[in-house]
Amino acid sequence: MEGPTNISDVIEKYLKGILEDAEQVEIRRSDIADQFNVVPSQINYVIKTRFTIQNGYIVESKRGGGGYIRIEKVNLLADADVLDNLLNDVVGDSINQHDAYAIVNSLFNDGVLKEREANIILSAIDKDTLNVADREVENTLRARILIGVLNRLRFED
Amino acid sequence: MEGPTNISDVIEKYLKGILEDAEQVEIRRSDIADQFNVVPSQINYVIKTRFTIQNGYIVESKRGGGGYIRIEKVNLLADADVLDNLLNDVVGDSINQHDAYAIVNSLFNDGVLKEREANIILSAIDKDTLNVADREVENTLRARILIGVLNRLRFED
DNA sequence: TATAATATAGTCAATATTAGTCAAAGATTG
DNA sequence: CAATCTTTGACTAATATTGACTATATTATA
Known part of the structure; x- marks a missing residue:
């Protein structure tokens, strides 16, 4: 009621x-x-x-x-569940370059990301690009960027 | 509408x-x-x-x-000098979200970036993604990411 | 030709019109 | 009763509009 x-x-x-x-x-x-x-x-x-x-x-x-x-x-894509799982289980609020690379690479191998898309993400989260003095700040930032990008990729326009 | x-x-x-x-x-x-x-x-x-x-x-x-x-x-990639000048003069070592958005959008309109690629870049440099307390730090970070990504794309082919 | 008149465009600051942020206060919930 | 969610409003930021004043180029005239 x-x-x-x-x-x-x-x-x-x-x-x-x-x-x-x-x-x-x-x-x-x-x-x-x-x-x-x-x-x-x-x-x-x-x-x-x-x-x-x-x-x-x-x-x-x-x-x-x-x-x-x-x-x-915006509509959910077919690949959304793969990204969901990564977002929930793998990417925390901090991630180092090595682990982040592995995630992006596996998404490429699974066909979720095209090569060029993977390369864009990799350069965005590269340690030389971020160039932050403090390692933990760098990892936090990398996690936020990765989360932001992967969340966006769950949807089409 | x-x-x-x-x-x-x-x-x-x-x-x-x-x-x-x-x-x-x-x-x-x-x-x-x-x-x-x-x-x-x-x-x-x-x-x-x-x-x-x-x-x-x-x-x-x-x-x-x-x-x-x-x-x-003008096509921003037609002449390599145009993009160079853009990266040096407009992006430099600091750029706000509004101007950065305009650049990515132009590259999409010129066919340099596909829609998904543009969306990836836009979410990576979004202010809510970067989520930095200090505005100037945010703009510096955004400039580095944008330049890093665009340079990667430029030299990949 | 020199100078004045005319015809353009540019700059800047004041004002108006929106939306965004943030933190305190209040309400709800477990 | 502690934690979380909602409501509120003061303050901030971005964008649009207007007009007075300035700068520059062309054309007419002495």
């Missing part, structure tokens, strides 16, 4: 309802805030907690006159 | 529309300003924010009688 109990859930459902029929929604933040009688920054909260790339959404925005927030729904 | 509600975007689209079929556009600033009912200096604003070299455009102009503004589309 109980519907959603908080307004964030209501706003989430409203936006996802639109995305049932459309590829994307484009809103003016203050319009939605007015419509649901909340402060504008609550829209940011809803988006940040409920429209992440992990959930299959890409968000773009622009400030100033004619500004907007656009939420786009 | 509404169009842009700010006039700068409209003018941008108008000019880019012409550039679909032509190598370059040449305009009289006041003509375009009249046509879209804006002050002349807004044309400068549109050009300065949307027709930069990182977007893949070169702009020349002349004042006085018979004056003009000419916008030319």
